Amino acid sequence: MAQVVLKDLVKTYGSVYAAKDVSLTVNDGEFVALVGPSGCGKTTTLNLVAGLIPITSGDIVIGDRIVNDLDPKDRDIAMVFQNYALYPQKSVFQNLAFPLQMRKLAKEEIERKVLDAAKVLDITHLLERKPRELSGGQQQRVALGRALVRDPAVFLMDEPLSNLDAKLRVQMRSEIKRFHQDLNATIIYVTHDQLEAVTMADKMAVMNGGLLQQYDSPANVFANPVNMFVASFVGSPAMSLVPLEVANQDGRTVLKSPEGWSLPLSDANARKAATLTSRKVVLGARHSTIKLHKGQVEGAVPAKVYTVEPTGDITFVQAFLSSSIVNISLPPSVQVAPDEMVWLEFDQDRIHLFDGETEMALRAS
Incomplete structure (x- = not known):
């Protein structure tokens, strides 16, 4: 060879x-x-x-x-x-x-x-x-x-x-x-x-x-x-991508949506956000890194269920978050229905941030 x-x-x-x-x-x-x-x-x-x-x-x-x-x-x-x-x-x-x-x-x-x-x-x-x-x-x-x-x-x-x-x-x-x-x-x-x-x-x-x-x-x-x-x-389902803006709120770096909700960033993710060329940022997350809650939870953001796809051992849920569709995977024991309001919690250690202008991944400086 x-x-x-x-x-x-x-x-x-x-x-x-x-x-x-x-x-x-x-x-x-x-x-x-x-x-x-x-x-x-x-x-x-x-x-x-x-x-x-x-x-x-x-x-x-x-x-x-x-x-x-x-x-x-x-x-x-x-x-x-x-x-x-x-x-x-x-x-x-x-x-x-x-x-x-x-x-x-x-x-x-x-x-x-x-x-x-x-x-x-x-x-x-x-x-x-x-x-x-x-x-x-x-x-x-x-x-x-x-x-x-x-x-x-x-x-x-x-x-x-x-x-x-x-x-x-x-x-x-x-x-x-x-x-x-x-x-x-x-x-x-x-x-x-x-x-x-x-x-x-x-x-x-x-x-x-x-x-x-x-x-x-x-x-x-x-x-x-x-x-x-x-x-x-790369990935199935694909990584969910949500366009947002970076802002400063009460001394913390947060991601803000047009609907008004905000997601505080960890210190490591705030350092990544500091490298942006503009305020535009895209939040990326794999389906397995998002927790779905049926009630309001601190640090979680509101979403609306679009579709529910049972596959046997895993149920895939698509939900509207801001203007985007987000994929979440759940155990089949968790029951949700289309149009139901839910709250999504993102794992800060496993989310991805992308520059909204260049579309390149952000790395901490």
Whole structure:
């Protein structure tokens, strides 16, 4: 396997940036997910690494080689596509063997590599079948096997689970994660599903508008989003964001709403608020960090229940707070109803504050 380094990678179509100054390092044996909404530049970045589209500027280094001008076949990469791209008229064995035949390997070596890959992916019993005789998950394993037999330096995967149903997608997440662990493979994986990125990747690169927003471990991206886009994209349900204003009240720093209620800030959060470029601030909180009270409590702010969604072990409540909708999770024993007045208490150690002008996370000076 090999390290992959992207240095100031740019791809433009006329005046439009599909990828703008993307720089990141994928270490040898690391699983990195490129994640973001449609049109964010993640698939463009993957295709640039693969050599499927030419770069506008910047460098791509795989191992110890700059591969900017190399054809895809010379980059020592293997791709797994969204649609599997299996040959319908060929058996599973023939599909796995095809890339090796193109490299004109000896028949005995081809057979050994195919059988080894089939054993790793538990598809030995499928080798004589045609793709149409396989389930979606089995086809996905064959597509992985066809990449595996090539023994590439880097695996590139473009939304490989998006065609599967929800239950099979969960199963295949585990399969791909185990595939990575067993082979210590270097993998760059594109997905629009942030849950796939969080559960499988060592690091995730969150992209939007062709720009790399944050590159870190999933745990750090979740806990310390650098801006409002990352905060709202990573996490399910998404982080709640409430636009407010900072004010001074009786010598304390508070967040004030247009409706007149105020939320005093802890000393640590007051220091963050002191770095604002204006009075505009956005309060961010995860559903699990908000306590819902059915009666008025000191330090809690008034809200109105919008929807109640029981899921079995957790009930998700959406409530209007100021002009925003806030997500809260409750044990099923707590009963609330739409349009009911409630009070929300925020955990000051786990709330996030964002600059209302720049949308960047506030850090204590």
